[in-house]
Amino acid sequence: MAEVAQQLAEVRQRIAEACCESGRAPHEVELIAVSKTFPAESVLEAHQAGQLHFGESRLQEAEDKLASLPNGLDWHFIGRVQRNKVRRILPLFPIVHGVDSARLAAHMDRITGELGLRPEVFLQVNIGREQSKGGFEPDTIDGEMEEIAGLPNIRIRGLMCIPPVVSEAGDTRRWFAALRELRDGLTARHGIELPWLSMGMSNDYEQAILEGATHVRVGSAIFGKRSYRVDGELG
């Protein structure tokens, strides 16, 4: 088996095991293969091995790559969403993970209406309350919820986080638990359904699944080590 197919199979196997351990069905967790920095050939290889959902974090790179790939793949935009790129992001990406402010949500909603689209989005939460990170703040998101949930065009489906970097493997789990608890609280207080949780990457997707992740974003464990960084984003 080619390397990507083999690593993909291993990740799927580990997802199934984590699902089993947490009493969930494997189909409850969507594996997003994060192909940023990797060529279209790698995406094709994964696709031929049955992978449907892919994630990209940089628009220009994604536009170039998608142009040479077949239709029918499900693309997730997982990077920072710049306001001036929304008009280009939305037609390519039916699912957007990084909606990080009420202002951006309103802007996206307006453009979405103009384009006649119905994207599904995650609200990104700065779960570790880190100075260096954007996103909704856990302490103030409540006050913004009604307004965002009332936007007519974008469909808010859940929360997403990129937790603080931890020194010990295993320490990330509490941040995943915190995101789930925040979600439960928002649903209880506002009656807003937020069924999806996008959390967990190559190093910690099993822990995320144990805490309720519905979408895991896994790159290097499938495609190998990245040879360059993307725009000051994650490795």
Ligand SMILES: *Cc1c(COP(=O)(O)O)cnc(C)c1O
């Ligand atoms: C790059 C990236 C990932 C995947 O990271 P890996 O460690 O390679 O699995 C997941 N989420 C986001 C937002 C990313 O930028």
